[in-house]
Amino acid sequence: MNAITSEPGIVELTRDEGRVMLNERTLRMLGMTLEEFEAAYDAGTLDLDRLEVAHLITLLPFAR
């Protein structure tokens, strides 16, 4: 992780770091791995009414 600006507290994540971060969150919030979450997202089978799902979809650019 590297700070991208002189402002403390802003951290850039590589794709691998982003996948680790997001995998921890999909497991904690939905009980599924990132791979399972991505597969369900691509298949259109996620419950989009769940706030955690809407939230995690927004974070997908960290993993892709």
Added chain:
Amino acid sequence: MPGRTPQQARDAFLVPLRRALSCVAAARLFAPRGKEPGDIEALSLSEDPLRLHSARIGPLQFFIGHQYKLVQDGRHAWHVSTVRYVYHLADEEGRELIGWHWHPASSAYPHLHVPAEPIGRRMHVPTGRVSLESVIRFLLDDLEVPATRDRINDYAQVLNECEAPFVQHRRWHAWKREP
């Protein structure tokens, strides 16, 4: 938020957001590395959801999701354009209290979800475009979430300063339905 390079534009977007978030939390702000201009990027906090305490309604969970991309304005000008935002407040058990959304792929206009019967949370209550700073201001002023120690005396000024570039440079506020 403009800049002469993609990095300047990204910094001009992220630095005020991080400063605004410092009014309620010490969490770090994450952004993806290695994206090219035009790629969709996202931001998130190291603490997700952010756990806060409202003096009015008790423990809160604050979910922050925001996507953006870098757009070239001219030969030497770039700006950050928001692609999607999803901000939620939930109670301690994870029940949604309110959500500010703009996700144009599935709902064109910015809207609010409020789980207040009989309307219900599935309804899309129209809003203007909502800044993250304004949601943080709502937390502090209306829900009486305490400001962080470093910002207890100046959070209002910090939020105003951080929101000003967004207000000045945003390309739209009220959503316009195309004919």
